[in-house]
Amino acid sequence: MEAKKRIFSGMRPTGRLHLGNYLGALQNWVRLQDEYDCIYAVVDWHALTTGYEDTSQIRDNVREMVLDWLAAGLDPERSVLMVQSHVKQHAELHLLLSMVTPLGWVERVPTYKEQLRELAGREIATYGFLGYPVLQAADILAYKAQYVPVGEDQVPHVELTREIARRFNHYFGPVLPEPEVLLAQVKVLPGIDGRKMSKSYGNEIPMTASPEEIQRQVLNMVTDPARIRRHDPGHPDVCVAHVFYQAIASEMAGTVAEECKNAAVGCVECKKRLAGLVEEFIAPLRERRERYASQPGLVREILDDGANRARKLAEATLQEVREAMRLW
Numbered sequence: 497m498e499a500k501k502r503i504f505s506g507m508r509p510t511g512r513l514h515l516g517n518y519l520g521a522l523q524n525w526v527r528l529q530d531e532y533d534c535i536y537a538v539v540d541w542h543a544l545t546t547g548y549e550d551t552s553q554i555r556d557n558v559r560e561m562v563l564d565w566l567a568a569g570l571d572p573e574r575s576v577l578m579v580q581s582h583v584k585q586h587a588e589l590h591l592l593l594s595m596v597t598p599l600g601w602v603e604r605v606p607t608y609k610e611q612l613r614e615l616a617g618r619e620i621a622t623y624g625f626l627g628y629p630v631l632q633a634a635d636i637l638a639y640k641a642q643y644v645p646v647g648e649d650q651v652p653h654v655e656l657t658r659e660i661a662r663r664f665n666h667y668f669g670p671v672l673p674e675p676e677v678l679l680a681q682v683k684v685l686p687g688i689d690g691r692k693m694s695k696s697y698g699n700e701i702p703m704t705a706s707p708e709e710i711q712r713q714v715l716n717m718v719t720d721p722a723r724i725r726r727h728d729p730g731h732p733d734v735c736v737a738h739v740f741y742q743a744i745a746s747e748m749a750g751t752v753a754e755e756c757k758n759a760a761v762g763c764v765e766c767k768k769r770l771a772g773l774v775e776e777f778i779a780p781l782r783e784r785r786e787r788y789a790s791q792p793g794l795v796r797e798i799l800d801d802g803a804n805r806a807r808k809l810a811e812a813t814l815q816e817v818r819e820a821m822r823l824w
C-alpha cells in the first residue's frame with residue numbers, strides 16, 4: 497500500500513469554538529483523516545505574536561479548544577493532535593529559516609501591514625510578529641507536509657512557505673518539499689445578527705452550545721426586516737435563520753423558503769423549528785465533548801502522546817537540515 501500523504505494545519509488557541517469554526521474548518525479536518533496522515537497543532541506561539549501582554553487565558557484556551565477538536569471527531573489514534581510549543585524543533589527550524597528569509601518577503605505579506613493597521617495601539621510592531629509567517633513555514637516544513645488545509649486568507653502564507661523552502665534548497669540542497677494549499681469548500685456562517693460570526697460580537701452559537709444557549713441564540717436571529725405582520729410574505733434570502741437551514745438541514749431549506757414566501761409559517765414558529773434542528777446537530781458533538789472532558793488528565797495524555805509522535809517526525813527533518821547546513 498502506498499504511504500498516505502501528509503497534512504499539517506494549525507489553529508490558534510481561541511478557547512471554545514463556534515459553529516462557524518466547525519463548518520468552516522474543523523469538519524473538513526475531520527474528513528481529511530480518512531485519506532491522509534494528519535498533524536493538527538494548536539499554535540500557541542502564534543497566539544503570542546499578537547497577544548503577548550496578557551497570557552493568563554492561554555492554557556485554558558488550549559484545553560477548551562482541544563476538547564472542541566475531539567468533540568468534532570478529530571481522532572487522537574489516527575491523527576497527531578499537538579501543541580506547537582511542546583515540540584521545540586519548530587523553534588529551531590524557525591530560527592534557521594529566518595536566516596535565509598529576506599526581510600522584504602515578510603514585509604510584503606498582505607496580512608502583515610493589514611494587521612499592523614487593524615491592531616494599532618496593541619503594540620504588535622515586534623520582531624516576533626514580523627516573523628509570524630516564517631514560524632508558520634517552520635510548522636509545515638518540519639513535517640515535510642504535502643498539503644495544508646487552510647482558508648483563502650492563509651494562501652499567501654503557504655506561498656511564502658514554498659518560497660522559503662525553495663531558497664533553502666537552493667543553498668543547501670533538496671531537503672524541504674514545497675507544500676500545497678488544500679482549499680476547503682468553505683461555508684461561511686453568519687452570526688445571529690447577520691455580521692460575521694465572532695465571539696467578540698457575542699453573536700455566535702458555540703459548537704457545543706447547551707440547549708438553553710441554542711434556544712436563546714436561534715430565537716434572537718435576525719429575520720426579514722420587511723416582514724412585520726404574520727401574513728406579510730417573507731424574503732428568506734435576507735434571513736439569517738434561512739442560512740442556517742441551508743447549512744445544517746439543506747434538505748428542508750427549499751420547503752422553508754416556500755412557506756416563508758407564502759406566509760404559511762410565522763418567524764417565531766420557523767425559528768423554533770430551527771432551534772430543534774440545531775439541537776439535533778449539536779447534541780452528538782456536545783456528548784462527545786462531555787465524554788472527553790469528564791476523564792481527568794485525558795486531554796493532557798492525548799497532547800503528550802501527540803507531541804511525542806510529532807517530535808520524532810520533526811527531529812528527523814531537523815537532522816537533515818542541520819546536516820545540509822553543515823552544522824556540527
Ligand code: TRP
Pocket residue numbers: 504505506507508539542631632635636644645646650653
Ligand atoms: N496562521 C494560521 C491562522 O492564523 C495558523 C497557523 C499557524 C497555521 N501555523 C500554521 C495554519 C501552519 C496552517 C499551517 O489561521
Ligand code: SF4
Pocket residue numbers: 719720723730731732735736737738752753755756757761762763764766767
Ligand atoms: Fe426567516 Fe423563517 Fe421568518 Fe422566513 S419565516 S423570514 S425564513 S425566520
